[in-house]
Amino acid sequence: MKDLRFALRMVRAAFLMLRRPLFAFCCLLVRVDLTSVSGSVRYLVASPSTDIWKWHRRLGHLSFDLLVRLSSMGLIQGLPKLKAQKDLVCHPCRHGKMVAASHTPVSKVMTSYPGELLHKDTGGPARVASVSGKWYVLVVVDDFSRFSWVFFMEFKDEAFGFVRDLVLRLRNESHKAMRAIRSDNIGEFKNSLFENFCRDLGLEH
Numbered sequence: 001m002k003d004l005r006f007a008l009r010m011v012r013a014a015f016l017m018l019r020r021p022l023f024a025f026c027c028l029l030v031r032v033d034l035t036s037v038s039g040s041v042r043y044l045v046a047s048p049s050t051d052i053w054k055w056h057r058r059l060g061h062l063s064f065d066l067l068v069r070l071s072s073m074g075l076i077q078g079l080p081k082l083k084a085q086k087d088l089v090c091h092p093c094r095h096g097k098m099v100a101a102s103h104t105p106v107s108k109v110m111t112s113y114p115g116e117l118l119h120k121d122t123g124g125p126a127r128v129a130s131v132s133g134k135w136y137v138l139v140v141v142d143d144f145s146r147f148s149w150v151f152f153m154e155f156k157d158e159a160f161g162f163v164r165d166l167v168l169r170l171r172n173e174s175h176k177a178m179r180a181i182r183s184d185n186i187g188e189f190k191n192s193l194f195e196n197f198c199r200d201l202g203l204e205h
């Protein structure tokens with residue numbers, strides 16, 4: 001019975017190792033048995049720490065979820081029960097997964113007058129609707145002054161109407177021409193209605 005249980009454990013470990021070659025290598029390191037070494041030192045013993053960060057580094061930066069799963073399955077001798085923790089971010093892992101260098105921050109204002117460039121984005125739906133039944137929010141920020149407008153919406157497609165009214169009002173109030181509107185170019189701002197509006201006013205989007 002004991003042998004059968006051990007065999008089953010090995011099958012599950014082999015399955016995981018096939019999916020994680022780096023982990024397999026690290027497992028081999030942990031399971032090294034130094035019985036053939038003469039003298040007082042006979043075993044390589046890992047500290048039974050329950051610090052998940054320590055085990056993450058020891059096992060070659062293995063993912064935290066897999067670490068917790070393995071510890072609960074008891075597949076590694078000497079690995080204590082580890083508790084799952086939320087929002088753990090390992091910076092070396094994050095850097096290792098980056099495929100491009102991050103953009104250098106722009107510290108100076110690139111525009112020369114208010115209303116030249118507007119940034120806009122929408123957020124939502126919120127978990128709970130507002131008292132007046134709004135689920136979404138539209139934020140428009142002027143690049144030069146950082147002045148912001150916030151609009152609350154029941155439906156996301158109301159965004160175009162708010163942006164259109166704001167742009168037309170700013171064009172009347174300002175003596176200088178608006179040059180561009182910038183967004184993440186998805187969803188509510190990627191439609192022919194908005195594209196035609198920008199083209200008619202000569203706005204870059």
Ligand SMILES: [Zn+2]
Pocket residue numbers: 056061062090091092093094
């Ligand atoms: Zn890591």
